[in-house]
Amino acid sequence: MKTRAKVIPLARRPGPEDALIEVDGVRKVFPVGASFLTVLDEVRFQVSRGELVCIIGRSGCGKSTLLKILAGFLAPSAGKVLLNGETVARPGPDRCMVFQEDALFPWLTVRENVAFGLRGKGLSTTEVREQVDKFLALVGLREFHNYLPRHISGGMKQRVALARVLILEPQVLLMDEPFAALDAQTREEMQDLLLTLWRQLSHTIIFVTHDITEAVALADRVLVMSTAPGRIQQQLRVELARPRRRDREDFMDLAGKLSAALR
Amino acid sequence: MWKKEKYFNGPLILPWIIPCLGILLWIIVSKTEVVPGYLLPRPLEIGKAGYSYIFGEAGGGPYAGRFLADLGSSTVRVGCGFALAVLLGLPLGIASGRLPYVHELFSNSINGLRAVPGISWLPLAMIWFGIGMKTTVFLVALAAFFPIYLNSAAGATQVNPLLLQAGAMMGVGRVRGTFAILLPAAMPHIITGLRLGLGISWAYLVLGELSGVPNGLGAIIMDARMLGRTDFIVVGIIVIAVIGRVSDRLLTVLLRSCFKSARRLN
Ligand SMILES: Nc1ncnc2c1ncn2[C@@H]1O[C@H](COP(=O)(O)OP(=O)(O)OP(=O)(O)O)[C@@H](O)[C@H]1O
Ligand SMILES: [Mg+2]
Numbered sequence: 001m002k003t004r005a006k007v008i009p010l011a012r013r014p015g016p017e018d019a020l021i022e023v024d025g026v027r028k029v030f031p032v033g034a035s036f037l038t039v040l041d042e043v044r045f046q047v048s049r050g051e052l053v054c055i056i057g058r059s060g061c062g063k064s065t066l067l068k069i070l071a072g073f074l075a076p077s078a079g080k081v082l083l084n085g086e087t088v089a090r091p092g093p094d095r096c097m098v099f100q101e102d103a104l105f106p107w108l109t110v111r112e113n114v115a116f117g118l119r120g121k122g123l124s125t126t127e128v129r130e131q132v133d134k135f136l137a138l139v140g141l142r143e144f145h146n147y148l149p150r151h152i153s154g155g156m157k158q159r160v161a162l163a164r165v166l167i168l169e170p171q172v173l174l175m176d177e178p179f180a181a182l183d184a185q186t187r188e189e190m191q192d193l194l195l196t197l198w199r200q201l202s203h204t205i206i207f208v209t210h211d212i213t214e215a216v217a218l219a220d221r222v223l224v225m226s227t228a229p230g231r232i233q234q235q236l237r238v239e240l241a242r243p244r245r246r247d248r249e250d251f252m253d254l255a256g257k258l259s260a261a262l263r
Numbered sequence: 264m265w266k267k268e269k270y271f272n273g274p275l276i277l278p279w280i281i282p283c284l285g286i287l288l289w290i291i292v293s294k295t296e297v298v299p300g301y302l303l304p305r306p307l308e309i310g311k312a313g314y315s316y317i318f319g320e321a322g323g324g325p326y327a328g329r330f331l332a333d334l335g336s337s338t339v340r341v342g343c344g345f346a347l348a349v350l351l352g353l354p355l356g357i358a359s360g361r362l363p364y365v366h367e368l369f370s371n372s373i374n375g376l377r378a379v380p381g382i383s384w385l386p387l388a389m390i391w392f393g394i395g396m397k398t399t400v401f402l403v404a405l406a407a408f409f410p411i412y413l414n415s416a417a418g419a420t421q422v423n424p425l426l427l428q429a430g431a432m433m434g435v436g437r438v439r440g441t442f443a444i445l446l447p448a449a450m451p452h453i454i455t456g457l458r459l460g461l462g463i464s465w466a467y468l469v470l471g472e473l474s475g476v477p478n479g480l481g482a483i484i485m486d487a488r489m490l491g492r493t494d495f496i497v498v499g500i501i502v503i504a505v506i507g508r509v510s511d512r513l514l515t516v517l518l519r520s521c522f523k524s525a526r527r528l529n
Binding site: 071072073090091092093095096097099101103105106107108116117119120148164165168 | 423425426428429431432433434435439443444447448450523524527528
């Protein structure tokens with residue numbers, strides 16, 4: 001009798017016990033002149049291991065600020081961020097950020113940029129080269145390894161930025177509107193690339209965007225932020241099967257829902 | 264691309280146009296005898312004087328064959344003074360560009376001292392150090408310190424904070440962050456500071472050597488004045504101009520061969 005091996009996905013509805021990241025009542029107040037600006041207030045959410053969460057919100061609602069707190073670049077005014085149950089206090093290679101702007105080292109080639117985080121880790125030159133080659137291939141930049149950042153396009157720069165953090169195998173990948181500056185075509189390519197890499201490497205990703213289509217295309221779950229002060233106003237689970245077609249009706253339905261929630 | 268080819272010979276010829284015009288003008292002026300020869304010697308006499316200074320046999324005329332020895336002692340003075348300025352100015356500048364406390368501590372005093380013309384230090388330096396090596400090194404170091412300090416500080420201030428954040432998130436510590444991110448990112452400013460500093464070093468070398476040192480490129484200028492040899496004054500001026508330019512090129516080449524960031528940024 002022929003039995004068909006069937007991979008049964010653990011029908012995991014990630015609960016609080018799997019939480020890799022816990023954002024607990026985070027508040028951020030900036031002094032502005034003589035007064036204060038409350039940018040984030042009582043932000044509370046969790047992200048499970050392996051999840052791809054998108055955060056959307058209007059411009060200026062505090063998305064970047066939230067991500068900087070998660071990365072450890074900024075300290076929250078109140079509340080805390082836990083990673084594996086431990087409070088995040090400073091930046092570290094377990095939480096890597098792909099910035100909205102170009103943040104590559106302009107005096108290093110693509111290869112040297114990708115290798116940067118590996119230096120000082122006690123790897124041999126050969127090991128470093130193999131690792132770098134592997135990740136350059138993953139983001140499709142093998143032929144460009146000797147180029148300087150100023151000689152490659154914006155989309156390629158973001159691929160390098162992705163490769164240089166993926167190579168560190170961070171537990172969490174923080175992405176701050178990484179594809180916002182790209183044209184529509186390139187942006188979709190980059191989204192597909194990100195999904196492929198996510199499937200292969202199963203990172204946990206927190207992806208900030210203000211592009212609704214991008215959120216629906218990528219996310220397991222979308223968090224919608226409100227403005228002034230920024231709060232998580234609504235959560236939406238995206239149950240669409242992958243690969244997702246942007247022109248399908250259910251896709252557009254969801255996008256419509258999110259768009260209404262943002263308004 | 265076509266533009267580059269069209270002007271292909273430009274970079275080779277352009278830098279020499281002004282020196283050549285200068286010499287031409289000089290020849291015309293001295294031929295017409297508008298200016299008497301003891302004020303402005305003829306180019307030919309300068310050529311002879313320069314030849315004897317550089318290639319002449321020692322004893323075959325005034326200053327004959329002294330060039331190498333003078334160059335050597337002047338270079339040592341400039342080298343020591345400049346090195347001192349770099350050793351102090353670069354770290355202090357970088358630190359005050361990044362650390363507000365260091366900046367608060369030093370910026371007032373340094374900017375105050377900067378306003379004092381170097382020549383007013385000369386009498387004090389002569390009392391402190393006597394005539395010769397030490398005074399000259401002191402003046403050179405003092406003068407070169409300011410551009411190096413100010414430009415390193417400006418470079419360190421203007422480093423894109425995103426690069427430092429990127430480093431921190433990749434697990435780069437303070438020390439490596441300084442050498443692998445901060446200094447390379449500030450490199451264009453640092454280079455500017457070093458070049459300005461080296462340039463002014465030669466100026467203050469002459470000042471230091473004017474005070475009565477027996478040897479050195481500045482010393483022959485002063486000595487020639489006392490002997491009334493205008494031709495050797497001009498030779499001294501030209502030699503210093505050439506040496507200044509050559510040392511500037513050497514500095515740039517040295518930095519470019521040592522640091523990726525010096526090669527690849529700009
Ligand atoms: N260092 C700071 N000091 C004072 N105010 C700040 C500071 N950083 C951010 N803000 C303010 O916080 C608010 C949120 O900024 P933030 O950059 O987080 O917005 P955002 O959601 O990322 O916007 P965008 O989509 O345009 O990138 C803005 O009103 C901004 O002016
Ligand atoms: Mg932002």
